[in-house]
Amino acid sequence: MLGPLLPQRAAADQLQLIRDAEIENTIRVYATPLFQAAGLSPQGIRLYLVDDRALNAFVAGGLNLFINTGLLIETKDPGEVIGVIAHETGHIAGGHLARSGAALEQTQAALIATYLLSLGAALATGESGLGAAVLSGGQDIALRGLLQYTRTQENSADQAAVTLLRATQQSPRGLMEFMEKLSGQEVLLTSNQDPYLRTHPLTQDRIDFLHRALSESPYANKAPDPELVRMHNRMRAKLIGFLNPLNQVLRSYPTSDASLPARYARAIAYYRVPDIDKALAEINALLLEKPNDPYFRELKGQMLLEHGRVAEAVPEYQTAVQGLPGSAQIRQALAKAQIALDTREMDQAALENLGITLAEEPNNAAAWRLAAIAHGRLGDQAMTALALAEAALARGKYAEARDRAEHAAGALPENTAPWIRAHDVKNEAERRLKKDN
Template sequence: MKRFKQAVSLILLIVFLFPDAGFAISIPDELKLGKEYLQLIKDKGVILHDPVAQKMIDIVGNAIVKPLPPQPFHFDFYMINDDSFNAFATPAANIFVHRGLIASLDTMDELAGILAHEIGHAVGRHVSQSIDRSKIVGTGSLAGMLAGILVGAASGSSEAGQALTIGSMAAGQSAMLTYTRENETEADQKAVLFLEKTGYSPDGILESLLKIRQTDYQGIENIPDYFKTHPGTTARVSHLSGILADYKPPADKPLPPENFDYNMVKYRVIGLYGDLDTYIPKIELALQNNPDNVAFHYGLGLLYGRATRMNEGIEQLNKALAKNPFEPMILLELGRLYIRNTEYNRAITILDSMADDPLLEDWAVFNRSIAQIHTGNLPAAQKGLEHVLSTDKPGFEKANYHMAEIMSRESKQALSNYYLGVYYARIHDEQNAARQLERALDTLDDEKMREKAENELENLKGNGKKRTR
C-alpha cells in the first residue's frame, strides 16, 4: 500500500506538470498503447497460465463478445496472479481478472456479469475517453508511465511483491484514467443487454457486486480494489436493482455456452495459488459441514500438496476422485502429487489415462515426462517434452529445464546448455540465459540448433542484454 501511495503521488505530480499536454487518442494510438501495456505486464510474469481457469474465462468472455457488432479491437482475457477482488479493462480491449475475484464468486452468472461490465467499458471506449480527459503527454510514454510506475516498481522484489504491485495496478490506473459515474452506469446497462444474448443471467452482475460488497473490510485501505476502480458502487447497486426488478428474459434466450463446474475451478484456483494459512482452515471447516463436497476435497488436496503434506493431499484427491471418477482436473493433480511423493509409476499410470483429454492432455504429457525421467525412461520423457514445447503454449517454460536435464544425463552438454539457456530466457533471467547460450554456441555442431541458439541470444540482445564475454 505504501508503494501504491507513492505511485499515485507521482501520477498526480505528472498531471500537475503537464496540464495542457492533451491529445485525442485514436484507434491506432490505442492499439499501440494496448500492445505496449500488455507486453510490459507479460514481462513481469504476473499473468497466470492456468489452463482450466483460463478456458473458463475465455468461454464466458467470448460468449459475451460473439453477438456484438464489429469492434475496432480484438478482445483478449487474462488472469492476474493476485488475491484481490478485481477486474479491469486496459486500452485496446484487454480484460484482466484477478484470481481473487474467481475465488470470491460462486457461479458462472456472477463471472459473466463482471466480464460483461468490463466489456461494456471496452465497447464504450471509456478507457480511451479517460486517457483523453487525463491530458497526459502521449500514448508512447503513457504505457511506460502506467506499467513503469505501477509494475516496474516491483523490479528486484520477490515474486509475491511483484504480484502485490500488480494488484494495485488498476487502482493506480483509476487515479490517472478515472471512469466517470456515467461510464459505470453505461457499462452496467450495456452488460445487461449483452447478457440477454448469451444465456447467462443479468442477475449475476448485481449478485457479484453484493457479494464483493459483503467482504469483511474496514477502512479505506482494505476496500476491495474493484470498488476503488469502479466508482459510485452504492448508486450502481441501486440502479441495477431497479433495472432487474422488472427484468424478464427474452423468450428466445439461448442456452449458456459450454459449461464448467464453477466450484471445481474456484477451488482449483484457491488450491493451487491461494494463501495456505487462510484457506486450509476455511476448507477444513467447510468439509465438516459438507463432507461430500467434491470441490472442497479437491481444493484441500491441492493446498495440502503445496504445504508438503503429501499423504494428506493424496488422500483428499482420492476422496474427490471417488465421488467424481475420471474427472481430468483431479487426475492431473493426483498424478502431480504422486510424482512429488516419489510414486512415479503410479503417477505414470494415472497420467496415461488422460492422453486424450482436449484441455489437459499437454499438461498430463508434461508431468508424465517428469515421472519418466525419474524412472530412467529418457527417450519417452524426451519425446513428451518435445511435443509440449512444439505447442508453444505459455506455462511450459520448465519443459526446457527438464530437457536440459535429459541432455546432461545423455552427456550432450552443448544441448543441455542450450535448453538451460532457453529456460532462463523464458523466466526473464537474462544474465544466466546469455551465459548458457554462449556456452552452447562454443561446442554445438548441429547447424539447426546453432541457429536456434543464435536467435535466442539475439532476442536477449534486443532486450538490451549483451554477451557476457
C-alpha cells in the same frame, strides 16, 4: 499441478500469480462467448489469476485480464463472475485504458509495459495446478492509480456488459448482485474497501441502470447453465482447498458433506497438510466415480510425484493428458514426472510433451529448463544451450540469453530451424540489452 501451494506471501507492492489448468479453463469457458460477442479474439486475451482475497478484477495493457481468487471464491454462482467478465470486456472493447490524455497515456503505456514484461519471469513456473509465482511491482501503486476508470467509462462498460449478456442469452442478474454486494462498502474508509470499488467508481445511477436492465432483459430469470454451476462449484472448492488452512476447509466442507466439491476440497487440503493417506483416500473415491476426469488424475499425479512416488505418478498424468491432450500445463507436469524417472526413454517422451507445451507457451521458462535437462541427459549440448537461452530470455536475463544463444549457434548445424532460432534469441537479447541501457 505445482504444489504444495504457496511461497511466502507477496508484499504490498507485489502480485502473486497462480496457475491452474482447471480454473483457467473454467474462466475461459465463461469468457469466450463474451469475447466473441464483443468482436474480440479469445486467443488474443491473456488471463491471469491473482492470489488475493480482495474482490477485484482489472484489465492492463489492453488485452490482459486479471482476476483475484477472492472474487472467484466469494461469488455464489457463475453468473456473478460472468457479469464481472462482461463488464471488463466492455473496458477492453472500449479501449478505456488508452483514453486518458496524451501525457498520461505515455506514462501509462510505459508503466503497463514494464508491469507486463515481468510476467514472463513471474510465471516462470508455467506449470499446472495452482502453482504460485510472485510478480514484483515496484511501480504498482502508480499503476493502480492509472487503472482507475472514470464514471463515464464505468457507465459505458456497464452498458456494454448488458449488451454482451443479452447477445449471449444470459441474465444480468449476476452483475447486478455483485455490484450490490460492493455498494455496501461505499461508506467504508478507502483502505477497507475492496480494490474493485476503488478502481471502478460505483454510483446509485449504475445500480439503478442494472436494475432497469434486469427488468428489461428477456433472460432476467434464466438460471445459469447447470454445467457452468458444476464448474463453478469445483473451482471454488479447489481454491478453498489450496488457499485455506485445513481447519477452515473443514468448516466450509465438513466431513459430513458428501458432495463432490466437498470431497475435492478435502482431498486437496489433506494433501497440503500433508496427510497423503487421507488425501489419496479422498481422490481415489472421486476417481471411482469419475475414472477419466483429467483434473482428478492430475491432482493424484501431483500428490504422488511430490511424495517421491514418481513411477506411480506418471500413469496418472498420462491419463490426464489423454483426457486433455491440448493442455500445455498438464503436458508440462507429465514431462516433469517423466524427467524425474531419469531414463533415456522418459527423457525423449518428456521432450515430446514439452514441445506441445512450448508451442502454446513459448515464454514458459520452466518448460525450457526442463527441456534443457532432457537434452543434456540425451547428450545434445547444442540444444541444451538453446533451451537455456530461451529460458533466460523468458526470465528477462538478457546477457545470459545472448551468451547461451551464441554458444548454441556455434554448435548447431547452419541453416537448420534451431540454428535460426538461436540467432533470433541472440538478436532479441541484444535488442533488449540496448533498450535497457
